Amino acid sequence: MLTQRQNKILQAIVRQYTATGQPVGSKHLAEKLPFKVSSATVRNEMGVLEEAGFVTKEHSSSGRVPSKKGYRYYVDHLLDPEVITDNDLVVIQNSLGTSFQKIDEIISHSADILSDLTSYTAFTLKPEQADVRLSGFRVVPLGNRKVIAILVTDSGDVESQAFTLPRNYDTDALQAVIRMINDQLVGQPLANVMRRLNDDIPLRVMHYMQSADGFLDLFDSVVSRAAREQFFVGGRLNLLDFSGKHDSVDLQTLYSLLDHNDQLSHLLDSNVSDDGVNVKIGSEISKDKALDNYSLITATYDVDQYGKGIIAVLGPTRMPYSRTIGLVNAFRQELAKRLLNFYRHYYDS
Amino acid sequence: MLTQRQNKILQAIVRQYTATGQPVGSKHLAEKLPFKVSSATVRNEMGVLEEAGFVTKEHSSSGRVPSKKGYRYYVDHLLDPEVITDNDLVVIQNSLGTSFQKIDEIISHSADILSDLTSYTAFTLKPEQADVRLSGFRVVPLGNRKVIAILVTDSGDVESQAFTLPRNYDTDALQAVIRMINDQLVGQPLANVMRRLNDDIPLRVMHYMQSADGFLDLFDSVVSRAAREQFFVGGRLNLLDFSGKHDSVDLQTLYSLLDHNDQLSHLLDSNVSDDGVNVKIGSEISKDKALDNYSLITATYDVDQYGKGIIAVLGPTRMPYSRTIGLVNAFRQELAKRLLNFYRHYYDS
DNA sequence: GTTTAGCACTTAACCCTATAGAGTGCTAAA
DNA sequence: TTTAGCACTCTATAGGGTTAAGTGCTAAAC
Numbered sequence: 125m126l127t128q129r130q131n132k133i134l135q136a137i138v139r140q141y142t143a144t145g146q147p148v149g150s151k152h153l154a155e156k157l158p159f160k161v162s163s164a165t166v167r168n169e170m171g172v173l174e175e176a177g178f179v180t181k182e183h184s185s186s187g188r189v190p191s192k193k194g195y196r197y198y199v200d201h202l203l204d205p206e207v208i209t210d211n212d213l214v215v216i217q218n219s220l221g222t223s224f225q226k227i228d229e230i231i232s233h234s235a236d237i238l239s240d241l242t243s244y245t246a247f248t249l250k251p252e253q254a255d256v257r258l259s260g261f262r263v264v265p266l267g268n269r270k271v272i273a274i275l276v277t278d279s280g281d282v283e284s285q286a287f288t289l290p291r292n293y294d295t296d297a298l299q300a301v302i303r304m305i306n307d308q309l310v311g312q313p314l315a316n317v318m319r320r321l322n323d324d325i326p327l328r329v330m331h332y333m334q335s336a337d338g339f340l341d342l343f344d345s346v347v348s349r350a351a352r353e354q355f356f357v358g359g360r361l362n363l364l365d366f367s368g369k370h371d372s373v374d375l376q377t378l379y380s381l382l383d384h385n386d387q388l389s390h391l392l393d394s395n396v397s398d399d400g401v402n403v404k405i406g407s408e409i410s411k412d413k414a415l416d417n418y419s420l421i422t423a424t425y426d427v428d429q430y431g432k433g434i435i436a437v438l439g440p441t442r443m444p445y446s447r448t449i450g451l452v453n454a455f456r457q458e459l460a461k462r463l464l465n466f467y468r469h470y471y472d473s
Numbered sequence: 474m475l476t477q478r479q480n481k482i483l484q485a486i487v488r489q490y491t492a493t494g495q496p497v498g499s500k501h502l503a504e505k506l507p508f509k510v511s512s513a514t515v516r517n518e519m520g521v522l523e524e525a526g527f528v529t530k531e532h533s534s535s536g537r538v539p540s541k542k543g544y545r546y547y548v549d550h551l552l553d554p555e556v557i558t559d560n561d562l563v564v565i566q567n568s569l570g571t572s573f574q575k576i577d578e579i580i581s582h583s584a585d586i587l588s589d590l591t592s593y594t595a596f597t598l599k600p601e602q603a604d605v606r607l608s609g610f611r612v613v614p615l616g617n618r619k620v621i622a623i624l625v626t627d628s629g630d631v632e633s634q635a636f637t638l639p640r641n642y643d644t645d646a647l648q649a650v651i652r653m654i655n656d657q658l659v660g661q662p663l664a665n666v667m668r669r670l671n672d673d674i675p676l677r678v679m680h681y682m683q684s685a686d687g688f689l690d691l692f693d694s695v696v697s698r699a700a701r702e703q704f705f706v707g708g709r710l711n712l713l714d715f716s717g718k719h720d721s722v723d724l725q726t727l728y729s730l731l732d733h734n735d736q737l738s739h740l741l742d743s744n745v746s747d748d749g750v751n752v753k754i755g756s757e758i759s760k761d762k763a764l765d766n767y768s769l770i771t772a773t774y775d776v777d778q779y780g781k782g783i784i785a786v787l788g789p790t791r792m793p794y795s796r797t798i799g800l801v802n803a804f805r806q807e808l809a810k811r812l813l814n815f816y817r818h819y820y821d822s
Numbered sequence: 823g824t825t826t827a828g829c830a831c832t833t834a835a836c837c838c839t840a841t842a843g844a845g846t847g848c849t850a851a852a
Numbered sequence: 853t854t855t856a857g858c859a860c861t862c863t864a865t866a867g868g869g870t871t872a873a874g875t876g877c878t879a880a881a882c
Contacts, residue, residue: 149845162855167846185845185861226635264613266625272633276615284621286631287574345574361728364713379710498874511826516875534832534874 126176126197132157133169134178135202138190142444147187192406192441195419199403199445206450212241216455220462227251230466232356234435234459239359241451244439245382249392250354251431251463255313256281261305261343263298275346277314279431283350287342297332301339304328314351321347355385363438377414392434396422401453406441417441421448425456427463435459475525481506482518483527484551487539491793496536541755541790544768548752548794555799561590565804569811576600579815581705583784583808588708590800593788594731598741599703600774600782600812604662605630610654610692612647624695626663628780632699636691646681650688653677663700670696704734712787726763741783745771750802755790766790770797774805776812784808 126134136156140148150166157166170188173179178194181187190198219237224230231248238246260276269291274284289298308328309317321344329340360382363375381387395404401423409415422436435456437448475483485505489497499515506515519537522528527543530536539547568586573579580597587595608627612620618640623633638647657677658666670693678689709731712724730736744753750772758764771785784805786797 147845151845163845164847164855164857165853168854171847181846183862185847186863187845260615262613264611264623266609266623266631268629270625270629270631272623272631274613274615274621274633276619280617280619280637282615282619282621282635284623284633284635286633288629341574361725364724375713376710496874500874512874513826513828513876514824517825520876530875532833534876535834536874 138198147189149187195405204446208450216458235356235358242437244437245362246358247436248356249434251427251433283346285346300332353389355389374414421452423452423456425460430467487547496538498536544754553795557799565807584705584707591786593786594711595707596785597705598783600776600780632695634695649681702738704738723763770801772801772805774809779816
């Protein structure tokens, strides 16, 4: 649909504009192009591109700026082969190479590394097994009416929470309830556990103690912590640097978005594609006006039988796509490798 | 040293300037003053105040602006009686009135409330007993080489962390080490525990197992988590709203400060006064240039035998001191009450 | 001896205008 | 089909004039 030359020109416009942030004029462009044409020819071609909606002008006599559609076309058809420098790769490998005690540390640290590399805001989501099951629940007394509740899932995650029993607790009844929970719920997917917690479990508990509330709240809080998608954000502040005009209303919206993990992880879930790196531009991300001038680059990382996770970068529509996509892609591969090692080392027999 | 009239004039300048942000001129001021004088008289008096260093001009023919010294004098001598509205008090009481499961929730939520009320950035520090002692350490096996390490302090705090044992661990040796830790360290202040962890403990562990590292790391991480001052920040973003000129270098400095709990809690410790509310202005806070145009209002809250905590608000030098101080003061009292109740209810016999 | 009215002076902020520079679209020639 | 040339548009910048708010100083009034 576009001629070869028009492709080259659009490509040059996007590159130039993402690099400088200034509208691109015909004369400068004519010099940068890989073939020799006059500025007048470039002007004609730019007219065509504008007609087709790939570029716009900021005012009637300004240079051209890529439109959302132009970015889209660029990302889909004109992207440079992903190049990332050896230096970047070394940084990634080193940062992921240090020793971690817990998965959470790796994932959380990853968000920071990725935001540093891109200088945008980065998100990481823990690899998620389709259905994690409850594999054990126990309550360890610590003396002085304090107990610690410990929940273990078959994916190997452990959640715990301290709790102080009210004065009138009957410890025998408590033991009975814990046995009951283990009988009834071990082996069940966490989703089921959470459902039944509002369903038949309260009734069963009533057999043993008058009020189910205090203890069930505790159990509930531990279960939901284990079930929650683990979500990390790095480089929140980077949003400031490139939002130039500092439209403070939009910024507020954005930051409150970043502070609500549920919304955000939903956003990522809905934007991620099955595999590889995925680019969403402006309104493609969500209906929210505040995201209009942002692009979201998501990617999954695949840790075999241990599940798939998500990494993502949120930056301005006007970003160097080749580099950012290259970084995200390199990162997902390294992260997958690293995690596979981790899981193998710790969880396999 | 200043006449009564000069006091009134300085007071009016500070009030006016903190309210509007505009330099205040003699004519307007003459009208606002509680006694009848001409603008010329005000001008003369302002000349004296400037001579003495309490006010400055932004340029040779602008109105007067309070200097750091002027703010200091105002806060020390000219402050209105603290007035907070009934509404504010209700908000505080309601927000603190909802039910919490853990101390941390109350303290963390408090930072949010306080920042909402003041629309500045707020900090809260958990009440701290002078010397918390280790009262127990145990390791509960969860199967599949996973264990959970649980540490209890005599203040009633519990920290836990999951851990996967390397393949070659000798469980008998592990039990012996745990017994040894309990023998040697229970009853000791956490500070001592941390010191000995780098000192004689590694040697003792070597009696039982070849390498002490993996396990001691775990113990160390749990101990230091328990010993760390618990620190919360609310309303980080509010720094944006009032830093008007958006000097992005300073902002970066500030935000990186907010992200380093150690620096910040050190800052608070060094600024807090023994009791009541304390105001530090500009360079009084720290040597850091980035804080030059900020004021820090700190206060302790006293929960009797359960220790003392800190709350603080960081806002622009140009802030309505009476109101902010009033809010901080009201808040510390309500928070102390609330926590006393909480501790009594849960920890007393 | 204060206080005040009056006045000359200073500065920032605003608006208006002129101009330079970058870019465009169009036309006609190559 | 491409290019040179030209008239036109729009932004950004700098300068000039005006206004409004403020100051300091002096001399008169209280």
